[in-house]
Amino acid sequence: MRFALSEDQTLLQDSLNKALADLSPLDRVRRFADSDACSAPDIWAGLAELGLPGLMVPEEHGGLGLGLLEAALAAEALGRVVAPTPFLGSAVLAPLALTLAGSDEQRSRWLPKLASGEAVAGAAISEPIAGAREGAGVSADGGRLTGKSLFALDAPGADLIVVADRKGALHLAAAAETAEIMPSIDATRRLGELTFRDTPAEALASNQALERLRDAAWVMLAADTLGAAQAMLDKAVAYAKERKQFGRTIGSFQAVKHLCAEMAAELEPARALVWYAAYAFDHAPDEAPLMAAHAKAHLSEIGRFVARTATEVHGGIGMTDLLGLHYWFKRIGQNRQLLGGPERVRETAARLQGLIPA
Amino acid sequence: MRFALSEDQTLLQDSLNKALADLSPLDRVRRFADSDACSAPDIWAGLAELGLPGLMVPEEHGGLGLGLLEAALAAEALGRVVAPTPFLGSAVLAPLALTLAGSDEQRSRWLPKLASGEAVAGAAISEPIAGAREGAGVSADGGRLTGKSLFALDAPGADLIVVADRKGALHLAAAAETAEIMPSIDATRRLGELTFRDTPAEALASNQALERLRDAAWVMLAADTLGAAQAMLDKAVAYAKERKQFGRTIGSFQAVKHLCAEMAAELEPARALVWYAAYAFDHAPDEAPLMAAHAKAHLSEIGRFVARTATEVHGGIGMTDLLGLHYWFKRIGQNRQLLGGPERVRETAARLQGLIPA
Amino acid sequence: MDLTLTPELAAFREEVRGFLAAHADEYEAGAPKDPKAWQKLLIANGYAARTIPKAYGGYGAEPDILKSRIIAEAFIDANAPRGMAGQGISMLVPTLLEVGSEEQKTRWIPPTLNGDILWCQGYSEPGAGSDLASLQTRAVEDGDDFLISGSKIWTSTAAQAQMMFCLVRTEPDKPKHEGISYILFPMDTPGIEVRPLKTMTGHAEFNEVFFTDVRVPKANVVGGRGRGWFVANTTLKHERGMLGDPNATEARLKALIELMASETVDGQRIIDNPVFRDRLMQLQARVFSMKFNGLRTMTDETAGLARMIVKLQGCELNHQVAALAIDALGELGILYHDGPHLRAKGNWQRNYMFDLGLIIGGGTAQIQKNIISERGLGMPREPKAVEA
């Protein structure tokens, strides 16, 4: 029994971090953020070379066949450099949906393409998880979808969309009638507003697959925040060791040191929670939903704390565009709200334990 | 227009602080706390000389005829030295109940005695305000009371008790069938568990008097916490200026300074809130209930913060009985829960603004 | 505590209300139709530049905090625009009044008040930050002039301003607080370059300004050579006080309550969610506290500490109000820039970020806590570190 990453997992983490440092440096992030592009083909191609799009695709369909813990490590690595790339929808949710609820034919048709990165998939599952806003929601009738789905992940420009309808049943659609980018604080990942109007779609077998997607997504968002927050702490510490004020490096002031210590003290246990939530998804399905909820909610809270505190340690310069710190701040802020803010997710956590009367 | 204490009010405050420093020094508090006494006759007599028991009793009945703002200043002064004495029940709630809802005969019979301090009154109003625990609650039938009331203020040893029944109607009882002290964290004020069994009582006219009592009590508890918390901050600052560690006074460490600054930053605006809540009770009845609720809830929260932080600034010695700091810590803790913890009080604040559907 | 108006003040309030009603067609949605004309009208009636002597283009009234407050409230109630603000009017003018020469006063105050000259402030430097007094921008003597070289940061309105008031180091050999001068110069002087400074909100609320041998007459120094640190500090206090304005916070809380009462998730109003409602009530108690604290600081001479905490607590509270709005909006809370689902033009997110900037700017929260503990509570200063 060992609560630690395996050698393979550490290797995966290291190689991802190294590759992403080259693929997604700050100026590349900036170029993407300032553009209207739906994806960064150079980064996507580089990630495809590492097998990232197929991380969770079974080996028989050309993927690496790894688990959610490996995906969490990838999410953490992507968050660490605020990588402007599809991932959650295309490399996690769509492969999971197909594996859990797709027919053999559907899997054979899509999984190889997703694994190679040739196709990108989006996931439109917000309404049944985070609640419907603005009258959104999709209805299914005889192989056709009608309605709107907001905050669809990796959806703008996708070749395939996994759609959850109002009742929580899953569908595969090649495209929506219209797919608009929803401008949000985080310019490193695109969210879609999808409109369906009698749009053809294939049903996926529905054996609580949406709940598994939700759990996986919650863990991924938590892991992304973990990576981004760790990066912000690292930057704050590095800056505090370098920057001088009043004749001293500011990192020698107790106030600054304690802010950094508080960030570290929050992040270390949170890392263990994220790891375990991902492990449970793979190996302890009874515990998985509760752990996923706690990981999502808790990382949302401490992510906000770290984002704010690391910015404060940087002083005025942290507020500007110069160091680009705000890309991390906003990525953490967006992860917090996506698929339900922490308050809503904690309600689910309570319900999962029978602490809310049905 | 002036948001400040008047000269008379400042004078009252000063004379109370000075008198209480003599009447209620730490060793006197300790002696009371270690005893089973219901009151400290020496302190009560000293306060009576200053007119404190009759602060809110109209002048025609021998009192000072002052308002709730003056009573708040008194509560603050009492909290500042954790004075072991009846006050809220006897000097605020009972005179208010009689003034608001008593007959001429009832007023004439009781107010002069209360004003002089010859009689002490308790107030048993917890259940309709804070909610019923343990099946407590009092029912009235034909001039007789039956049931239990918990957490009755100033009640053990009292000569007169103002009782709110389950429906919120008020009664005057000379005594309960039994009145047991409820041992609580705060040993400077006695709470009573009262049992009524067909106990004779006089009805008071019921024109929403209970709501006024509630508002007054909430402001008083907030003011008591304000005084106790200010005293804890003062002690922490004084200790930090004196105590040396690592070759420096600990008050020169940024960590310690910032803890003290945070306490001051919380207390100063809270003081203005308490003053205004008391002022509104006297002069702006429309605003009074909301302000009382906010004062009670907010002082509960920042009181807890200050109690904990001031103890931390003292280090280990703050945890011991040596400096007696815990009397202040516990008084603040008890004020927080009495007549409803902050969560419950905030619900009332929301309801008062129509933010909760009826 | 006497919060009722005297008959005189009540009459004054009617006067202000009457003025606003009479001129209601000259403004719309909180903005004047002709800003300069509006400014002149306000000055003429004593609703702007109220206490500035007539000789310098003001209205010439005695200072009266209560009347000022009545004016402020009446303008808020009517959603009428106040007079021009800006750093020239709120920081330079008080400075000139206090320490400027007669020539400087008559030359600069009137056109500043009536809006003909817009100023920007050159205080902070990239290398200095919280340690403002360590500024490095140099003014080297050259005959009757100084030649200024260096750079400034956090300069708002630098691109629009005609003039700058600026801190420069004129005596490099003196201790750091004694070698600084406060000087005025036109922004079109050769050698000045302005570069916009984009912040996390995506907007360039600030600029960097670079100086290369910018020639400025020595006569443009205000308050005496080498006295700049002390000259600047008198007005910095004004700025710090402004940064936690409780009226603005109260208005935001009102907007938040309206948001929570009108928005729904799955058809349930957000205000009916007890967890969000509880947070709202916590913030409301703080908003009231800061409001009354503000009233107190204006009329209670014992409120020294109460004044000192306004910036720290006020900016934090604004940030928390914005945070609750974002959280209450759920996924909608992350929308920004534009789009059909955006609420309040994205101002909740913008405030959330900009207010964090205000927590940091104008004296970081850490510096504020130093000030409160040292000046407010009399705690010892940080001991001087041994030079490494």
Add this chain to the structure above:
Amino acid sequence: MDLTLTPELAAFREEVRGFLAAHADEYEAGAPKDPKAWQKLLIANGYAARTIPKAYGGYGAEPDILKSRIIAEAFIDANAPRGMAGQGISMLVPTLLEVGSEEQKTRWIPPTLNGDILWCQGYSEPGAGSDLASLQTRAVEDGDDFLISGSKIWTSTAAQAQMMFCLVRTEPDKPKHEGISYILFPMDTPGIEVRPLKTMTGHAEFNEVFFTDVRVPKANVVGGRGRGWFVANTTLKHERGMLGDPNATEARLKALIELMASETVDGQRIIDNPVFRDRLMQLQARVFSMKFNGLRTMTDETAGLARMIVKLQGCELNHQVAALAIDALGELGILYHDGPHLRAKGNWQRNYMFDLGLIIGGGTAQIQKNIISERGLGMPREPKAVEA
């Protein structure tokens, strides 16, 4: 990540469970009927003093974190009492094993392990506090003995203990960390006075101990004269690690959930109050985090920082769990000592206060943050202050 048990470990778990079932009549409600007999039984079976060599009265097993964990869990599940703890077993014994002489080991370890000798710890002093190394208790040479004078504070079990292990200053002229020795002596030596130290909980969890010319042979020094600071530090680390035990926190959270599900106000269960429930869920996430962090620190060699934060976060979390219990209980939450309405013997209030003491004791939160930032994050130490 591999959280499944190997067949060997699974078998070991069955063995432990079997032992506890077989001896279930020797304990009751988490306490042994005969503490010394129970202690001996545990040592004989390897469930106490497990890794201490047989020569010194232990069981003599190889260290194995997983087996230790299996033992811990099995005892919790069975509500069976662990072996004796106390500062002698958990702090003195490891110290003697590391730096004691052979004579010291054979003389003191066996009777300590089997419960015949109870120890108390003499580290902290009233004047020293967080700055432990500045301790003043003096040991003056007198032939083959030292004469010890001074005082200690925060000494638990001083009234019951037969022996003390103590830090004293033997070389007053050396730098403060180099003049300290670690020494052992009986508590009935003439010149020792013990005074109970009552804390805010109302109980005397600690004592002060006063020394007047207490005669102790030089041979009782452990680890070499002047080496006491380094000797003590090896075991202080153990103490700090123990102060945030996540198993204990998890048990308290479980009790809190039961409390909230069973208590009612006006007939409504507290757990059905969404505001309290939300706080409960926030704490539960933290409890799980600390639990998994604890597992990680035992098996992940990259978990240095994760170990360093345990005391800070664990003690705070315990305090917060107690705070929620008090709040959830409403007015009942303030009851203490006794009375018919008291819940859980007043332990929620007692923990609330005692846990605050633990946040302060054993290295205050401020000291912990210094350690985390300096040793964990590599930030610079506080510069030495210029002597005033």
